[in-house]
Amino acid sequence: MASLTWLESLKESFASTGLDYEDLYELIEASIVRGRSNFPAFIYDASRGVGFSVSEGFFYSLDQDWDDPDAFSEVSFFLGEVETSSIPVPDYVSLMKIAADVYSAFFPDEGDGVLRSAERLEDRYSKR
Secondary structure: OHHHHHHHHHHHHHHOOOOOOHHHHHHHHHHHHOOOOOHHHHHHHHHOOOOEEEEOOEEEEOHHHOOOHHHOOEEEEEEOOEEEEEEEHHHHHHHHHHHHHHHHHHOHHHHHHHHHHHHHHHHHHOOO
16 A cells, blocks of 8 residues: 555654654654545645644644744644644754655655645745
C-alpha cells in the first residue's frame, strides 16, 4: 500500500533532520490513516495558514487559527485541551517541505500541486 510506504519513508526522513518532528508526524499519519484528509489537502490548508484537527482535541494550530494572527510565533500541537509541544515556525516549514518532497516522490502525478503548496507555505512564513 503506497500510502503507508510513503508515511514510513516520511518518518525516516523526518528523523534524519534532528528536529522535533514527532507530533507533526503523528498528526499527518493519523489524518491519513483515519481518512480525515489526504496530504495534498493537508499542505494546501497549511499554505493558507490553517491548522488541522484529526479529531476533537487532537489538532495543531497555525496563524489563521489564532484570535490574533500577528501573535503567532510557533506551531502548537494539542492533545485534549493540553498543548503537548510546539516547534519554531522555520522548523515546521522545513519539515513540511521534506514531507512535500517525499510525497511527490511516491505520487508524482500529485507532486506539482503539493510542491506549489510547500512553496506558498514557505513564502507565507518566511516573513516571520
